[in-house]
Amino acid sequence: MTEGTGPSDATQRRLLIVEDDTVFARTLARSFERRGYAVQVLAGPDQLDAVAAAFRPGFAVVDLRLAGASGLSCIETLHRVDADMRIVVLTGFASIATAVEAIKLGATNYLTKPANTDDIEAAFAKVEGDAEVDLTAAPTSIKTLEWEHIHQTLADSEFNISEAARRLGMHRRTLARKLDKRHMG
Known part of the structure; x- marks a missing residue:
């Protein structure tokens, strides 16, 4: 798929949201519905194969860290269902390692929370890399x-x-505290 073209007409405005934060998922779903998307929400990878096959989304938003699961497995499943699906990963736990893995598994883009509907739609639209991006x-x-x-x-x-x-050689509570301090969304 090239820049400017999207998924086939049959899946053009279908969005699947995989997010375990029900309030955020509901808010995101309503916002995309107002923009003309048909939206389905799942709290995790359970039933992802069946829902994706029946709903046939052209777009997906996947939280990286789901309760008891990794969003990376969801990306892999969705990409297997439709290699042209535009998948955006949202996370409050961004790292280079997970960004690389998400893209390798088929994600189109990777955003840190907080991200809004505008940010996500812009990420859906940007499927090509940019060789002119500033290097820091x-x-x-x-x-x-x-x-x-x-x-x-x-x-x-x-x-x-x-x-x-x-x-890591640290106490579990120490790690939990570090994660709580770093949590962004």
Whole structure:
């Protein structure tokens, strides 16, 4: 699919939202419905195959961190259902590692929370990379490196906090406090 073209007419304005925060999901759904989208919401990966196959969305918004699950598996499932589906990942736990994995698995774009409907629609529209994007010369901070290491360990342990804490060599409560401080949405 190239810039300026979208999913086929049959799926053009169908949006699937996979988000476990019911208030945020409901708000997002209503906002997209006002823009002419047909919207379905799932709280997690349960029934994702069946709903995606029956609903045939052209667009999807997937939360990276779902209660008891990773949104990465949802991206993989949705991409398998329709390789042209435009999938935007939303997360309050952004890291380079998960952004790379999300794109490899078929996501179109990756946004940090808070993101609004305008941000998400702009991400749906931007399917091509931009070779002219400014490169920053600023080195990565120690805090950012620490966060990326923590997040990669969390992803590797399937977001099991106890297992991630063990792998990081820290107490589970210490890791939970760090995650609470870093939570953005």
